[in-house]
Amino acid sequence: MSGPVYDRVALIGLGLIASSMFWAIRKAGLAREVVGTARSAETRETAREIGLCDRVTDTVAEAVEGADLVVLAVPVGAMGAVAEAMAPRLAPGATVTDVGSVKRAVVEAVGPHIPEGVHFIPGHPLAGTEHSGPRSGFATLFDNRWCLLVPEPGTEPEAVARLRALWEGMGAHVEEMDADHHDLVLAVTSHAPHLIAYTMVGVADDLRRVTDSEVIKYSAAGFRDFTRIAASDPTMWRDVFLTNKDATLEILGRFTEELFALQRAIRTGDGEMLHAYFTRTRAIRRGIIEAGQDTDAPDFGRVKTGA
Amino acid sequence: MSGPVYDRVALIGLGLIASSMFWAIRKAGLAREVVGTARSAETRETAREIGLCDRVTDTVAEAVEGADLVVLAVPVGAMGAVAEAMAPRLAPGATVTDVGSVKRAVVEAVGPHIPEGVHFIPGHPLAGTEHSGPRSGFATLFDNRWCLLVPEPGTEPEAVARLRALWEGMGAHVEEMDADHHDLVLAVTSHAPHLIAYTMVGVADDLRRVTDSEVIKYSAAGFRDFTRIAASDPTMWRDVFLTNKDATLEILGRFTEELFALQRAIRTGDGEMLHAYFTRTRAIRRGIIEAGQDTDAPDFGRVKTGA
């Protein structure tokens, strides 16, 4: 690293993503000072206790004062109100970004509040865990993960390059795309899979003839992977589905169609169709391993717990 | 361990499960001799090359000669034909078991071939990876995993106890249940989740507006876990769905119903319903971690690949 990329970074919201950003920024020396704030006194107290941020302020307005980068790291549905609260205090020439999982809705909710002379570059790091809150972050969360930036056409290239340098300094690979394309790509790779996992776990929880304790005991055969996804934060995911409605519903529609075709093949005993389908889906897996986005370790890559 | 549980074990089929059994049996000294055979000359050759089994025979009939335990470790749809081929050579007092992922269909396909005086105790270890073949096995596959035995009423208790001792010696926990209940439990915890994962990966592969390379690059946000499941062996899974048709279709029917309810909530903007649903599904996850069937490590428990 060649010194700080920003002078003062303000983190608005101090959950998993913001706290991971703080530890990563500090580790790599990417900012001279990091100021943070969160909605609840409890989270701000925790942050002060564990040394999360160089300074924790009680209000959003104080936090953004004099910051050359402001990061909105709250649920997507809360971004508009937060942007409105901070807008009058933004420093001229500052950059505002966010880490929300949906982009078109953030552009529409935050964009109108950004004053003339402030850069707005929405972003989304594709990294997370099923944990949340100020204690859940860690410096390596973004290592070898993608961060997507969706600047509007006409955004100043130097401002984008600087934000890119921050993410790269935290270990991420950066790519730019259009907000709508982002929302469609994420609907396929993240939002629809999450809804499907939530659904499957809900079904298992609701069956009369198989007990919850059986589901839990015998989960290692596939179901376990779904429960991990379906343990993610309910508020974050409610907001994702409500704000990426169209793309998510489009993918779920396609999913239901395919599922019906496979169900019909099972019902009619069409083994050839099933075999061909299951062969085709293996190729994508190989691509993911080759791209370094997962390991090829056996037993679903899990660390074994002692017998 | 207190010495061998069986004198001679015959493994029919030498894929992931059988090869893992061999390494686990050898490590714990659970049999005096392990004989193996597989359908293809190629697999038998590989087995001889890597020292998989004390002896590899060219035919099933030779393999079962004088064995006091015979393990059928071939795809579910192949069990009946294999049972028919070996039946005349089974030693009186021997036990025949299997490791198939479906149980009622195996009982029906194999049961009629088992001669008087031979014990038949179907089984299913809930452990696997997405790899297959004679080189994919390892001794710890069954560590801390469940193995379900589904003996018919009236099976000699000593024969069941001995088979149980073998699985416990390989590190597994053993539970007994009825074949139909097994098939329903597995439809929920494994078969339906696999079909759903295959479907989601198929949809992603088939979209025109998102390229495969984008899906692969940005898979870490949830989709990746589906691709791992959907990389499992096509023949094995074709047979599972064709032979556990009723229970799988029942669960998929329930799944579709729930998915429609969630889709409707997204469409109508019912955030309360979504939040309540996503909160309920977290509890099962906690149960799985407490039961030691997964770890609570961040980032989906994956080992990070270097940046």
Ligand SMILES: NC(=O)c1ccc[n+]([C@@H]2O[C@H](COP(=O)([O-])OP(=O)(O)OC[C@H]3O[C@@H](n4cnc5c(N)ncnc54)[C@H](OP(=O)(O)O)[C@@H]3O)[C@@H](O)[C@H]2O)c1
């Ligand atoms: N988790 C992931 O896997 C992941 C991955 C990529 C992007 N994201 C995105 O990152 C953002 C933050 O997620 P996270 O996982 O860091 O969440 P988190 O751990 O749950 O933290 C959320 C933070 O936002 C604050 N907050 C919640 N509701 C608010 C409201 N109505 N007004 C103001 N502040 C509010 C919380 O304050 P209190 O602590 O005071 O309640 C908390 O500090 C979300 O937009 C999410 O879509 C998440």
Ligand SMILES: NC(=O)c1ccc[n+]([C@@H]2O[C@H](COP(=O)([O-])OP(=O)(O)OC[C@H]3O[C@@H](n4cnc5c(N)ncnc54)[C@H](OP(=O)(O)O)[C@@H]3O)[C@@H](O)[C@H]2O)c1
């Ligand atoms: N993999 C899992 O996750 C898992 C978990 C629990 C239970 N199971 C069950 O365990 C059994 C074996 O699975 P596996 O994963 O060990 O499979 P695998 O690695 O693909 O090996 C299958 C073995 O069966 C042989 N075989 C295939 N078709 C055959 C046929 N028509 N007639 C005779 N032999 C045939 C193969 O012989 P060649 O090598 O000569 O082709 C190979 O030796 C299946 O019933 C499966 O349902 C699997």
